[in-house]
Amino acid sequence: MDIAAARIQELRESIRYHNERYYTFDSPEIPDANYDALLTELKDLEQLHPSLVTADSPTQLVGASIINTFEEVTHRLPMMSLDNAFDMDQLEAWADRVRKGLQQENTEPQWVCELKFDGLAVSLIYEEGRLVQAATRGDGKVGEDVTANVQTIKGIPHSLPDGAPTFLEVRGEVYMSLTTFNELNERQRIAEEKTYANPRNTAAGSLRQKDSRITATRNLSFWAYAVGDVEGVEQQDSHLDTLHLLKTFDFPVNEKAERFENFSSVIEFINKIEKTRHDLDYEIDGVVVKVDALSMQQQLGATARAPRWAMAYKLPPEEQTTTLLNIEVSIGAGGQATPFARLEPVVVGGSTVSTATLHNSDQVKAKDVRPGDIVIVRKAGDVIPEVVGPVLSERKENSEPWNFPTQCPICEATLTRPEGEAATFCPNHACPAQVRGRITHFVSRGAMDIEGFGEQTVDLFVSKNLISDVADIFTLDMETIATFEGFGETSINNLKTAIQTSKTQPLGRLLFGLRIPHVGTTVADLVAQSFTDLDGLEQATIEDLETVEGLGPVIAVSIDEWLRQEHNQQLLSKLRQAEVNLQAASSPVSQENAKLLKGMTVVVTGTLTTMKRNEAKEAILQRGGKSPGTVSSTTTALVAGEGGGSKLLKAESLNIPILDEEAFLQLLETGKISLTN
Numbered sequence: 001m002d003i004a005a006a007r008i009q010e011l012r013e014s015i016r017y018h019n020e021r022y023y024t025f026d027s028p029e030i031p032d033a034n035y036d037a038l039l040t041e042l043k044d045l046e047q048l049h050p051s052l053v054t055a056d057s058p059t060q061l062v063g064a065s066i067i068n069t070f071e072e073v074t075h076r077l078p079m080m081s082l083d084n085a086f087d088m089d090q091l092e093a094w095a096d097r098v099r100k101g102l103q104q105e106n107t108e109p110q111w112v113c114e115l116k117f118d119g120l121a122v123s124l125i126y127e128e129g130r131l132v133q134a135a136t137r138g139d140g141k142v143g144e145d146v147t148a149n150v151q152t153i154k155g156i157p158h159s160l161p162d163g164a165p166t167f168l169e170v171r172g173e174v175y176m177s178l179t180t181f182n183e184l185n186e187r188q189r190i191a192e193e194k195t196y197a198n199p200r201n202t203a204a205g206s207l208r209q210k211d212s213r214i215t216a217t218r219n220l221s222f223w224a225y226a227v228g229d230v231e232g233v234e235q236q237d238s239h240l241d242t243l244h245l246l247k248t249f250d251f252p253v254n255e256k257a258e259r260f261e262n263f264s265s266v267i268e269f270i271n272k273i274e275k276t277r278h279d280l281d282y283e284i285d286g287v288v289v290k291v292d293a294l295s296m297q298q299q300l301g302a303t304a305r306a307p308r309w310a311m312a313y314k315l316p317p318e319e320q321t322t323t324l325l326n327i328e329v330s331i332g333a334g335g336q337a338t339p340f341a342r343l344e345p346v347v348v349g350g351s352t353v354s355t356a357t358l359h360n361s362d363q364v365k366a367k368d369v370r371p372g373d374i375v376i377v378r379k380a381g382d383v384i385p386e387v388v389g390p391v392l393s394e395r396k397e398n399s400e401p402w403n404f405p406t407q408c409p410i411c412e413a414t415l416t417r418p419e420g421e422a423a424t425f426c427p428n429h430a431c432p433a434q435v436r437g438r439i440t441h442f443v444s445r446g447a448m449d450i451e452g453f454g455e456q457t458v459d460l461f462v463s464k465n466l467i468s469d470v471a472d473i474f475t476l477d478m479e480t481i482a483t484f485e486g487f488g489e490t491s492i493n494n495l496k497t498a499i500q501t502s503k504t505q506p507l508g509r510l511l512f513g514l515r516i517p518h519v520g521t522t523v524a525d526l527v528a529q530s531f532t533d534l535d536g537l538e539q540a541t542i543e544d545l546e547t548v549e550g551l552g553p554v555i556a557v558s559i560d561e562w563l564r565q566e567h568n569q570q571l572l573s574k575l576r577q578a579e580v581n582l583q584a585a586s587s588p589v590s591q592e593n594a595k596l597l598k599g600m601t602v603v604v605t606g607t608l609t610t611m612k613r614n615e616a617k618e619a620i621l622q623r624g625g626k627s628p629g630t631v632s633s634t635t636t637a638l639v640a641g642e643g644g645g646s647k648l649l650k651a652e653s654l655n656i657p658i659l660d661e662e663a664f665l666q667l668l669e670t671g672k673i674s675l676t677n
């Protein structure tokens with residue numbers, strides 16, 4: 001008992017500390033999953049020793065008390081928290097408790113599933129149809145008045161339409177979209193400032209700015225998920241109907257909320273969301289399951305902390321703590337020296353992570369992560385795992401700040417950092433890491449597309465001194481390669497054919513493959529089309545380059561500089577000798593059609609029947625449109641062939657027109673979007 005009491009005391013202190021970091025300072029020190037583990041341990045211990053439960057235990061309270069910068073607001077109805085289920089058994093056990101708790105015992109209620117948005121809860125009060133007060137949750141009873149800041153959030157209505165209740169409290173989550181968060185961090189990186197840890201904390205910090213003009217620049221968003229107090233209107237019978245009503249009052253209500261007759265559909269919903277959570281442009285940390293009938297909600301009531309009629313099913317966490325074993329530096333194809341963390345392997349965001357990026361030397365300095373630290377690692381979806389920062393309370397006393405190396409770890413050249421740039425470079429063009437990087441890029445699918453020429457093959461050929469630049473690929477010594485393990489007759493023949501075929505690739509792909517700074521696929525195609533062949537391009541002046549539509553002076557200078565460098569001229573002459581195609585793709589597009597899709601961004605996904613995806617993209621580019629690989633809010637339309645997956649879901653969630661193949665062909669012909677359904 002004494003041991004339990006001591007542990008309970010320890011857990012309470014620790015949880016109180018982390019509550020304050022999270023709720024009061026918007027700056028948590030540990031990931032949510034670690035916090036949840038502390039709370040679960042405390043709950044379990046208190047359940048085993050009910051005599052030790054006290055009213056001030058964090059298990060009985062919501063959030064943390066507030067610091068005194070904003071006016072205090074006492075909520076008319078408490079703003080509660082939610083209980084968590086970490087697996088299906090716990091969720092099913094809750095559903096059983098609900099069934100038993102209903103007056104007509106063991107009736108199956110209707111369930112509503114909603115996403116659990118990872119932001120911060122706010123209460124919005126409307127009197128006579130006008131927004132008069134917005135408050136944070138605070139400790140659940142008393143929150144902070146953030147009205148001026150909330151008024152800057154675009155989706156939140158300032159007034160309600162006629163017929164709205166005379167008094168209405170709407171509750172929901174303020175959040176920051178991933179697009180906004182990534183843009184904000186990109187700006188921080190460019191300004192050499194510390195990046196923000198995650199969208200939730202950034203949203204919380206943005207909402208609690210003293211100057212609402214700063215909040216206004218942060219582009220926050222809002223989802224309504226409940227009604228608090230209400231007067232002057234007949235109450236709805238169902239939670240989902242209430243959400244639909246809020247939508248008619250112009251509140252942003254998430255379109256994924258759905259009602260189900262039976263619990264197996266609830267589980268299906270959760271499984272589907274778990275697979276598709278990264279297609280959303282905002283973060284979620286779970287699914288909230290609620291009993292739909294308000295009368296049943298009343299019967300079930302609430303504990304001191306959370307309602308009994310709702311449960312948060314937590315999805316696997318995307319942040320974890322682990323030990324930072326070392327900080328190393330990798331050298332990219334362009335010589336960029338990028339610091340990265342070697343980590344004690346940890347499962348996060350659905351996979352085991354043992355390395356994570358640290359971006360550049362300024363970021364390491366700003367975050368002050370040191371070898372030996374316990375660090376927070378974050379991996380969301382397809383993005384590269386990232387070290388968010390150290391857990392300072394666990395830092396060892398003798399730890400030393402890490403210093404960026406002065407020499408390239410591969411070739412030992414002295415690293416340089418050009419003035420005004422965040423990146424550090426290895427200046428040695430012949431550095432084996434750079435050579436490998438350039439060749440890997442050249443053979444990749446978007447460039448010369450040489451099948452069977454993977455990274456391992458590149459490594460092998462470079463280490464055996466068979467290739468030192470991309471042109472050497474076309475004069476490879478196949479006899480020597482035939483002596484290598486794994487290179488039998490068939491694979492040699494396949495490799496020869498793949499290399500031979502790649503020689504016919506159009507000039508645009510070759511230019512992209514050469515990794516000229518600032519030249520991506522779109523610019524490469526534009527340049528190729530404008531100068532028709534390499535000779536034409538080589539004769540072009542910077543002024544000629546600048547006349548190409550879509551090319552600014554920075555790109556023009558970059559291409560010109562690249563072309564004038566002696567080692568590049570030698571490379572081009574080797575490519576000429578190897579009889580690599582140096583002509584642009586013949587353009588079937590007439591002059592007047594060249595601007596048909598100007599200003600449009602058309603993304604292609606899935607398999608089309610009449611053309612390959614690359615050809616579809618090329619057709620868009622030739623008509624003056626853009627065709628990036630990802631769907632975003634600026635996408636004009638998504639062309640969806642057979643088997644289009646996550647992009648389709650994302651386009652749907654952003655209400656972007658989706659074109660089938662026929663509609664796409666029409667778009668290419670007319671420049672107009674005609675929707676078939």
Ligand code: IVH
Binds near residue numbers: 117119120307312
């Ligand atoms: S309902 C009384 N629905 O989760 C229950 N909460 O961990 C009121 N949250 O404080 C909450 N998405 O900030 C509800 N669809 C959703 C939610 C949601 C996110 C947050 C909310 C709450 C916290 C509890």
